[in-house]
Amino acid sequence: MNPEAELTPPAAPLAADAAISPAGSVEKILAVAYDLFSRRGVRDVGVNELIEKSGVAKATFYRHFPSKDSLVLAFLEQRDKEWTVKAIVSEARRRGSTPEEQLLAIFDVFGDWFLREDFEACSFINVLLEMGPAHPLGQASIDYLAKIRGHVQVLAEEAGLVRPEEFARSWHILMKGSIISATEGDMKANKRAQQMAGWLIEHHRPGS
Secondary structure: OOOOOOOOOOOOOOHHHHHOOHHHHHHHHHHHHHHHHHHHOOOOOOHHHHHHHHOOOHHHHHHHOOOHHHHHHHHHHHHHHHHHHHHHHHHHHHHOOOHHHHHHHHHHHHHHHHOOOOOOOOHHHHHHHHHOOOOHHHHHHHHHHHHHHHHHHHHHHHOOOOOHHHHHHHHHHHHHHHHHHHHHOOOOHHHHHHHHHHHHHHHOOOOO
């Protein structure tokens, strides 16, 4: 079956849809989409599978998400909230008592993540590589990756590091590189990146 099949919504909604809670339907669809897209990417997941596993009518699906791309965009937005903000940035801030400690704690958080059975790498990188930078989904992924650098830059500024934007770009290379290395099977990738991260902090101290 072609995963991209049935992207055209039906002409009329089903009568049974009226009994379904709109909020509940959206939550069901997004929960299934989050699981499938984060594990398998975009192209491998078809609309029919999303509808079947969500347990909603086809008309309900298309009423909330007129196209598969619109659902992927909603998934990326949710991924930013659940993964970038809650799982990584907020947890790193909780673990460190100073901005520098919080920066380095990112890689401690990564270490725990890398060891999980459901480790799925970075969805923003995955979608960008899968769809390409010219595709709207690839561009959206680029924007969310930029938001990650923004969080790092804020921590760098709080730590009083010089050239914080340049620092954030270099730091993000370490983050992305450690994720790819962990995907290859290097379970010490976070510690290797953390060591280089310490050198990067020294390079960006005032007077360096």
